[in-house]
Amino acid sequence: MLFSYIQQFVPSRIEAENLLVSIFSRLASRLEAAFASSLSIYCWLQIEARKMILEQRGQQGSTVYPKESAEVKTYYSSLLEEASSEHQWVFREIFLNGRQREELAQQAGKDQAYIGDLLRECMLIIRKKLG
């Protein structure tokens, strides 16, 4: 399950495999935090895995995931197929590329609250699609 999740950030199977091994070995000693969280174990794993992937990507100084690839529908992004391109852009940049809301607000020429609202709407769409 986590392998498919990682592949939305890292399409290469070899790199995704290495990341999966690295993530599990690093999280093995932190499982107590997972039990203390109000989230399910798998959701906690997803969140921590995403943090590690974005952290590693930042250390490498590269963005493996193509920036402008709106036509690629992967995992959670596929749930936003019917959303506007603006929603898809916000979700992709924040969730997949790990950019901050302030950065996107500056790029779009809007305020941070606007980006926050767009992100919230994306989550509502995803939640509705999953339900």
Add this chain to the structure above:
Amino acid sequence: MGLASPEEAAQLERLLPFYSELQSAISDFSFQLELYAIQHEEPPPPGVFEKIRDRVRELPAVRDPTYRSNERTSKRAGEYIHVRESSTHIRVHKYWRIAFICIFILAKLLLAGFLFFYISFRRSQQDLQSLRDQQVKTNKARLSPDPQDGDK
């Protein structure tokens, strides 16, 4: 999904103990995410599990000799590992709520039906008893002699 800002996450943690609907919503969404993950899962390449196991075994916490000795084993036999459950509510699927409401309504309808038919039955019993009493009185009146004719 890890998209909340630190302020939003802190606000959620503060509100969780006071609003059970929030925990219920989180549980529902977590369940949906896991279901989606199962439906779209792709198995990793073969050999990944062994690599993970080997990597975990290399961890200092696992490699520490004191963890492998019998003394540690006997010491840990009585050791209590506290797993803190933060939620005070049980988690069930949302469809159980509809099922419980339907069962509750059905039970109330059955109870109302039972009471209605019981009262009808009691009334019928009372009517039957009064009819029987009336018949007995009528029979007695027919059988008893006319006192006026005997005196004459």
